[in-house]
Structure formats: structure tokens, C-alpha cells
Amino acid sequence: xxxVTQSQPEMSVQEAETVTLSCTYDTSESDYYLxxxxxxxxxxxxxxxxxxxxxxxxxxxxxxxxxFQKAAxxxxxxxxxxxxxxxxxxxxxxxxxxxxQGNLIFGKGTKLSVxx
Amino acid sequence: xxxxxQTPKHLVMGMxxxxxxxxxxxxxxxxxxxxxxxxxxxxxxxFVYSYEKLSIxxxxxxxxxxxxxxxxxxxxxxxxxxxxxxxxxxxxxxxxSYVAGGNTGELFFxxxxxxxxx
Numbered sequence: 001x002x003x004v005t006q007s008q009p010e011m012s013v014q015e016a017e018t019v020t021l022s023c024t025y026d027t028s029e030s031d032y033y034l035x036x037x038x039x040x041x042x043x044x045x046x047x048x049x050x051x052x053x054x055x056x057x058x059x060x061x062x063x064x065x066x067x068f069q070k071a072a073x074x075x076x077x078x079x080x081x082x083x084x085x086x087x088x089x090x091x092x093x094x095x096x097x098x099x100x101q102g103n104l105i106f107g108k109g110t111k112l113s114v115x116x
Numbered sequence: 117x118x119x120x121x122q123t124p125k126h127l128v129m130g131m132x133x134x135x136x137x138x139x140x141x142x143x144x145x146x147x148x149x150x151x152x153x154x155x156x157x158x159x160x161x162x163f164v165y166s167y168e169k170l171s172i173x174x175x176x177x178x179x180x181x182x183x184x185x186x187x188x189x190x191x192x193x194x195x196x197x198x199x200x201x202x203x204x205x206x207x208x209x210x211x212x213s214y215v216a217g218g219n220t221g222e223l224f225f226x227x228x229x230x231x232x233x234x
Binding site: 033035037042043044045046047050052091095103104106107108109 | 149156157158159161164172204206208221222223224225226227228230
């Protein structure tokens, strides 16, 4: 069974600094997607960044980038120039692509605080 | 329009009530999902509809009854719930079933319906 592990329940970063959130996963599949979702107190889950497993190049979205290590099954999120609006719960998630069924499996989440 | 709209945002119901949660999307997505999220926990999958057919039911109690009237609408009918069913219920949609080519995999989530069972 696929699992997603986020080992940092809480993280804190100073405004304008850089922070890295860790995520590891376990799977025997070769094709899959990985995501980082952000859930602010307003509760809507918002996609931060997506990585397709067959792509070796790390995904980037403005201040957000990932370090995808497929062999190590590691998928960390780096947030550069942190802003107050980045404060939220961050979930790492795994999705198997292909087949007749699928599921988005979430890690337990990392609560990120941003200090002014 | 890249929104998933859920109504109501808040719902309080007694254990003998019957109520429904509604979800709507107009992105042409053909897969729709119900997730249950308890406080400080990740979302847990309940149901998946793919092309208006129920494709995944994660052993959810029968007091939760999903319905997909058409490709844009998803309902969750609630009956005889228990206090432990109090949670945030999230609806999501994605481009298509997992067998469909070109699926970017991303799920778009609604803001959720906060359910309290007394």
C-alpha cells in the first residue's frame, strides 16, 4: 500500500526567509503524481505545486520549488522569500495515475507559521 | 470558471435529521470526490464518481449516501448520523477518470461544508 510521511508536524520561518518541508512516500508504482497542497485556516485546499514521476526536472512555481528524488522516494517543498500569507497547513499527497481506480493519499500535514 | 462550489458552508443537524450536502463544478471534469476531514487531520477519501458512476466507496457507513445526478453535480445525503460524523466534508473534482489520457491528476477542492451532529 502506498503511504506518505511528513515528519515535521510544525515548522516556523521568518518572513522573507526560506523554509523546506519534508515528505517521503512509499510505492511500488512507476507512474504517479506528487502534489503539495496548502490549506489555510479558511480551509480550502489549494494546489501549490505538482510533480509527475516520469519527469526528472524538479517543478517550480514562482517562490515554490520541489526537490524530487525518485530513487529515494523523497519530495520536499522549498518556499523562498516566505510571506505571511504562506502560513497554513501543507499536505504532501500522492496519486497513482492509470488503472480504473485511484486515490489521492495525503500525509499528516505540516503546519507552517510565518513570523513577521 | 475554476471553482468547486459547496453548499451549505455550515450545517448543524440532529441524529434523526435527513440533510444533504451539495457540490457543483463547471470545469467539465468527469471525476468527483467526497472527502471527510477531522480537525488537524488530513482528508480521508469517502467516495469517487467517475463519469457519473460510483467507482470507489471506501467502506463508508450507509448513513452516508452519495449521488451524482449529472457530470456537474455531486450530492451527499445524510441520515441518522452520529456525533462522531462531525467534520469538514470536502468535495473535489478532476479532469477525468484515472484511465483517461491527459489527466493532469490535480484535484480542485471546494471550501468544504462544516457539519456538526448534535
